[in-house]
Amino acid sequence: MKSDLIVLGGGPAGGNAALAAAAAGLSVVLFDEQPAAGGQVWRAPWAGKADPHDSPERREGDALRDALASSPVDLRFGRRVWSVGRAFRVDALGPDGNEWVEAPRLIAATGAHERVVPFPGWTLPGVIGLAAATVLLKSHAARPAGPVVVAGCGPLLAAVAAGILKAGGDVAAVVDLASARDWLVAVPHLASRPSLLAQGLGWTLKIAGRGVPVLFRHAVRRVEGAERAERVVIAPVDETGAFTGGSERSFEIGSLVVGHGLVPGGEVPRLFRAKTRFDRLRGGHVPELDADGRTSIAGLYAAGDGVGIKGAAAAVLNGTLAGLAAARDAGRLSESEWRKRAEPARTAAAGLAPFSDAIAGLMALRAGQVASVPAETVVCRCEDVTRGEIEAAAVAGATEVNQLKHFTRCGMGPCQGRMCGETAAEILARSLGVEREAVGQWTARPPLRPVPLADLLGRFDYSDIPIPKPAPL
Amino acid sequence: MTRVHDLAVVGGGVHGATAALFCARGGMDVALLDRGPLCREASGVNAGTLTMQMTRVALIPYALRAHAMWASASEWLGHDVGVVVCDGLSLAFTEQEAEILTYRAGKRREAGAPIRIVDGREAKRIEPGLSDEVLIAGHCEVDGYANAYLTGLAYRRALIEAGVALHENRAVEGVDQGDGGFTLRTAQGPLRARRILLAGGVWIEPMLAWLGVDLPIKTLINQLAVTERVAPVMQTVIGVASGLLSLKQYPHGTVVIGGGWQAVGDRERGGVELLPERLVGNVRLACHAVPALGHARLARAWAGLEAETRDALPAAGPVPGVNEAYVCGSVHSGYTSGPYIARLLADRILGREPDLPLFPIDRLLAPDPSEGTAP
Numbered sequence: 004m005k006s007d008l009i010v011l012g013g014g015p016a017g018g019n020a021a022l023a024a025a026a027a028g029l030s031v032v033l034f035d036e037q038p039a040a041g042g043q044v045w046r047a048p049w050a051g052k053a054d055p056h057d058s059p060e061r062r063e064g065d066a067l068r069d070a071l072a073s074s075p076v077d078l079r080f081g082r083r084v085w086s087v088g089r090a091f092r093v094d095a096l097g098p099d100g101n102e103w104v105e106a107p108r109l110i111a112a113t114g115a116h117e118r119v120v121p122f123p124g125w126t127l128p129g130v131i132g133l134a135a136a137t138v139l140l141k142s143h144a145a146r147p148a149g150p151v152v153v154a155g156c157g158p159l160l161a162a163v164a165a166g167i168l169k170a171g172g173d174v175a176a177v178v179d180l181a182s183a184r185d186w187l188v189a190v191p192h193l194a195s196r197p198s199l200l201a202q203g204l205g206w207t208l209k210i211a212g213r214g215v216p217v218l219f220r221h222a223v224r225r226v227e228g229a230e231r232a233e234r235v236v237i238a239p240v241d242e243t244g245a246f247t248g249g250s251e252r253s254f255e256i257g258s259l260v261v262g263h264g265l266v267p268g269g270e271v272p273r274l275f276r277a278k279t280r281f282d283r284l285r286g287g288h289v290p291e292l293d294a295d296g297r298t299s300i301a302g303l304y305a306a307g308d309g310v311g312i313k314g315a316a317a318a319v320l321n322g323t324l325a326g327l328a329a330a331r332d333a334g335r336l337s338e339s340e341w342r343k344r345a346e347p348a349r350t351a352a353a354g355l356a357p358f359s360d361a362i363a364g365l366m367a368l369r370a371g372q373v374a375s376v377p378a379e380t381v382v383c384r385c386e387d388v389t390r391g392e393i394e395a396a397a398v399a400g401a402t403e404v405n406q407l408k409h410f411t412r413c414g415m416g417p418c419q420g421r422m423c424g425e426t427a428a429e430i431l432a433r434s435l436g437v438e439r440e441a442v443g444q445w446t447a448r449p450p451l452r453p454v455p456l457a458d459l460l461g462r463f464d465y466s467d468i469p470i471p472k473p474a475p476l
Numbered sequence: 477m478t479r480v481h482d483l484a485v486v487g488g489g490v491h492g493a494t495a496a497l498f499c500a501r502g503g504m505d506v507a508l509l510d511r512g513p514l515c516r517e518a519s520g521v522n523a524g525t526l527t528m529q530m531t532r533v534a535l536i537p538y539a540l541r542a543h544a545m546w547a548s549a550s551e552w553l554g555h556d557v558g559v560v561v562c563d564g565l566s567l568a569f570t571e572q573e574a575e576i577l578t579y580r581a582g583k584r585r586e587a588g589a590p591i592r593i594v595d596g597r598e599a600k601r602i603e604p605g606l607s608d609e610v611l612i613a614g615h616c617e618v619d620g621y622a623n624a625y626l627t628g629l630a631y632r633r634a635l636i637e638a639g640v641a642l643h644e645n646r647a648v649e650g651v652d653q654g655d656g657g658f659t660l661r662t663a664q665g666p667l668r669a670r671r672i673l674l675a676g677g678v679w680i681e682p683m684l685a686w687l688g689v690d691l692p693i694k695t696l697i698n699q700l701a702v703t704e705r706v707a708p709v710m711q712t713v714i715g716v717a718s719g720l721l722s723l724k725q726y727p728h729g730t731v732v733i734g735g736g737w738q739a740v741g742d743r744e745r746g747g748v749e750l751l752p753e754r755l756v757g758n759v760r761l762a763c764h765a766v767p768a769l770g771h772a773r774l775a776r777a778w779a780g781l782e783a784e785t786r787d788a789l790p791a792a793g794p795v796p797g798v799n800e801a802y803v804c805g806s807v808h809s810g811y812t813s814g815p816y817i818a819r820l821l822a823d824r825i826l827g828r829e830p831d832l833p834l835f836p837i838d839r840l841l842a843p844d845p846s847e848g849t850a851p
């Protein structure tokens with residue numbers, strides 16, 4: 004099947020990109036592996052798991068879902084995209100097996116991954132990602148077993164703690180890498196989005212109202228437990244996230260919810276070898292984009308947290324701009340019509356920059372935190388590679404992340420480095436005494452997500468296999 | 477600054493690294509330069525199959541000796557590349573394939589490979605993971621695999637121990653001849669040597685052009701795929717009559733699926749794209765052979781570059797018309813045979829008589845002797 008535009012990802016960025024392009028007259032196919040639009044932030048509750056609570060996020064998500072449903076966009080939910088090729092061709096596994104669509108333009112809006120900087124015990128059952136916990140709360144109306152300690156950094160801390168309380172859970176403490184002052188410094192910037200500031204304050208008040216202790220400038224030292232997480236030990240840190248040697252405190256827990264910001268996935272631009280640069284504030288390597296989201300590859304656009312952490316509000320605007328750019332490049336919008344539609348989004352996006360920077364700053368990777376990972380702690384959990392093994396690889400001559408992978412299997416497992424990649428790269432760079440940029444970036448390859456071979460096969464006869472001509476004897 | 481090496485090897489794949497190692501052990505002062513890290517092109521990304529059943533007939537005597545080298549890598553290389561020696565099976569599912577298989581196995585047997593033809597039932601006894609669709613199979617006990625991604629680490633250690641001056645991430649941009657030797661131009665400054673060995677895989681064509689020699693090299697873009705770790709589904713190396721499947725499960729549980737299906741790329745850009753229909757085709761063939769594989773998930777697929785000369789036989793010998801310049805590469809199933817062929821060339825560079833003949837490139841520089849007269 005052919006269309007004018009394929010959009011990958013139905014979150015705030017992809018959803019709005021599809022709407023803007025379709026409104027300009029492009030035929031658009033939208034793929035997402037979720038059952039409905041909304042992405043991470045505006046996740047829809049799963050069927051039969053309706054969260055009784057109304058929330059701003061729920062309302063925004065419903066608005067996007069309604070707008071898409073009444074648009075001409077060809078919606079392909081429940082499809083896991085595994086291959087993306089030039090020209091462009093997108094292959095996805097869905098309820099009817101493999102399906103593909105071709106289009107001269109592609110917008111990648113695949114979102115971010117969660118980062119957890121390792122500490123002893125982080126792989127024990129009962130330790131849950133902070134962003135992952137939002138999925139539990141929003142889609143499954145489930146909460147982590149209490150008592151819960153919520154730890155890490157960024158705005159999701161308060162949101163998740165408040166969400167657990169709202170769902171009737173028991174939060175023992177909130178442990179924040181940032182200081183209260185860091186937040187105060189960020190507040191004027193956050194104030195450029197008053198509704199979000201109010202939401203954040205609401206969360207904070209909720210936590211305060213229940214008397215939940217909030218420990219600023221603290222981090223998880225270790226989690227203890229035989230078969231699962233039973234106890235978390237925390238300790239004070241400095242502004243880099245390094246432990247100060249101050250006294251430890253421990254909490255008996257049912258779960259630890261912990262996350263240290265987000266990493267832009269960026270797999271699609273990387274697959275096409277679009278030009279990238281390293282941007283610590285935005286979470287890692289990000290593609291070089293123009294103001295409308297064009298990458299260095301003709302016809303390939305990108306938007307949202309997948310190409311640099313900026314938050315949902317920016318994702319909406321950048322998605323819209325990418326959709327409009329695709330329509331304009333396809334010759335469906337005149338210069339003046341494009342300008343009329345794009346100008347408001349451009350202005351709003353510029354106004355959002357201080358807010359986006361403040362949010363990203365609170366979630367950026369802290370150097371001292373990486374330095375605190377003990378040598379025997381596993382960094383790559385798929386392949387059980389420890390920090391010490393990464394450092395040994397540096398001594399053995401690994402100078403670049405893909406070589407590190409060959410030396411240690413770090414990043415070779417099912418997650419393909421999505422979880423550990425940035426931390427491992429940071430450790431390698433530190434061991435070599437070079438900047439993070441110098442150790443390069445992980446080569447992206449298909450599949451975009453692991454897929455069962457049986458699903459790829461489909462029904463076939465042996466004679467259908469296009470076996471190439473035999474090699475010379 | 478004016479150090480003049482006895483030998484400069486350009487290209488640190490399995491050919492260049494092996495030749496450098498044996499020349500250094502033979503007493504030469506050797507420098508090895510690669511534009512990237514060691515063995516990160518074909519020699520680090522290949523399927524690692526060490527098999528006679530995909531090897532060209534003319535190379536069987538070399539491949540048998542090379543197999544013995546790999547099997548004893550701990551002795552001469554001294555570092556682990558994860559070699560497992562096991563049975564190998566080449567399968568036929570149709571009458572036509574059975575015919576091809578019987579013919580090809582016969583030719584390889586004449587060349588010395590201990591391949592016997594077995595029926596489907598016997599094949600299944602050797603490999604319980606096989607499907608019931610197998611008519612006959614070629615069975616060879618001289619088979620196995622290595623863990624190709626460990627090649628760079630193993631050679632790196634061995635080369636340093638042998639005293640080779642290792643220059644990774646140092647691309648050679650050209651070569652000047654004169655003063656009884658060669659000057660290699662690199663962005664990090666010149667490097668001088670009395671002899672040079674060009675071992676650049678698919679890049680030996682541009683390398684030979686530095687010396688004014690025009691040797692066309694075809695670039696194959698081979699696709700490979702690997703699954704997540706799964707419980708054991710097979711214990712042998714499996715191929716098919718046409719040679720277009722290679723399948724094995726590593727001790728850690730991943731299954732590597734290859735066979736030379738072609739992806740998109742070229743010498744300038746590398747293997748840049750995999751075609752979904754070819755991935756699906758390769759996976760179908762694999763699951764047709766070992767049905768239990770269907771439960772595994774595909775973790776990653778990639779493409780690497782393999783070199784091929786006009787007659788698909790190696791380019792391994794002196795460079796005609798250029799004193800003390802050598803070339804080594806373009807060996808079919810070159811990971812299997814590479815170490816042995818490179819060692820033969822090292823003997824020649826060291827002034828010893830190689831045990832088996834080399835593959836001088838003079839034959840490839842002459843005009844193409846019209847169709848079908850390849851040696």
Ligand SMILES: Cc1cc2nc3c(=O)[nH]c(=O)nc-3n(C[C@H](O)[C@H](O)[C@H](O)COP(=O)(O)OP(=O)(O)OC[C@H]3O[C@@H](n4cnc5c(N)ncnc54)[C@H](O)[C@@H]3O)c2cc1C
Nearest residue numbers: 012014015016035036042043044084113114134307308315
């Ligand atoms: C787990 C998680 C939870 C988060 N929770 C919040 C929150 O509660 N509040 C908040 O403000 N921010 C949250 N964020 C931050 C979030 O990145 C942004 O708020 C916002 O969702 C970004 O919008 P987006 O459109 O760029 O990406 P996303 O919203 O992430 O949308 C990307 C979409 O692409 C789809 N997709 C990706 N790859 C494929 C593929 N191969 N095949 C098919 N579909 C694919 C995904 O299913 C997803 O729906 C969270 C991030 C993560 C990673």
Ligand SMILES: Cc1cc2nc3c(=O)[nH]c(=O)nc-3n(C[C@H](O)[C@H](O)[C@H](O)COP(=O)(O)OP(=O)(O)OC[C@H]3O[C@@H](n4cnc5c(N)ncnc54)[C@H](O)[C@@H]3O)c2cc1C
Nearest residue numbers: 487489490491511519522523525648677780809810811812
């Ligand atoms: C995907 C794939 C699967 C394969 N599977 C098998 C298999 O299962 N069994 C088997 O026997 N064989 C297999 N092969 C073939 C085998 O991998 C190759 O024949 C062999 O590795 C070639 O080694 P080489 O040293 O000639 O080349 P390479 O390993 O490619 O080394 C050439 C080196 O030259 C360097 N170089 C290039 N230009 C410059 C420059 N200007 N300056 C300095 N250095 C430079 C490169 O960086 C590279 O490291 C496979 C090949 C591929 C691609």
